[in-house]
Each structure stands twice: as structure tokens, then as C-alpha cells.
Amino acid sequence: GKDIVLDIDIQGAQAVKKKMPEAILIFLIPPSWNELQRRITSRSSDSPEEIKKRLEAAKKEILAAREFDYIVINDVxxxxxxxxxxxxxxxxxxxxxxxxxxKRLLQA
Known part of the structure; x- marks a missing residue:
């Protein structure tokens, strides 16, 4: 009866769903591509090349969001x-x- 919240990538979500088909997958997405770029660059001391790689990976993950049960836009x-x-x-x-x-109610 406990809820478990995991912060995992697409591959991790797919592995969870395979082991626990009843798991509910929720994809968090930024409100815009510009906001995603801002968040990645403001939190990172990575080189421009690394930031570019992270943005490319993010695009692939966003495209895989269709595999999830819900999508939440993380703006506010x-x-x-x-x-x-x-x-x-x-x-x-x-x-x-x-x-x-x-069933318990009906058995009473």
C-alpha cells in the first residue's frame, strides 16, 4: 500500500514497467524548449559541448514520453x-x- 516515487531516465522507467506492469509512469516535462535550455545551462558547469549532448539526450527522452501513462508540465x-x-x-x-x-463491505 505504499507509493514509491523514482527519479529515473527512460531506460529505468522501461525496466520498472517490465518488472511491475501495474506501475504508473509519470513524465515530467518543462513548459518549453527554451526553459529546458535555461534550466540545463543554469544548473551546470558543463562545457557547451556537454550541454549540447544533454539537450540532444533530453530531446530523445521527450520523444519517448508517449510510453508514459501521464505527462506533467513542470512550470510552476x-x-x-x-x-x-x-x-x-x-x-x-x-x-x-x-x-x-x-468485497469486504459486502461480506459484512
């Missing part, structure tokens, strides 16, 4: 967090997740 942190929490809550309320509770 508080809003993105609320959306993540909403996804987790909605997943817990799915009928197949609640069915054991329904």
Missing part, C-alpha cells in the same frame, strides 16, 4: 506537485484498486 513547482498528487490519488481510487474494499 506547486502546480506540478498538485498534479502529481492528483494522479496518485486518482490511481488509488481506480475500481480495480478498490475492489478488495468492496
Amino acid at each position: 513547482l506547486e502546480d506540478a506537485l498538485k498534479e502529481l498528487v492528483s494522479i496518485i490519488q486518482a490511481t488509488k481510487a481506480r475500481a480495480n484498486k478498490r475492489w478488495p474494499e468492496i
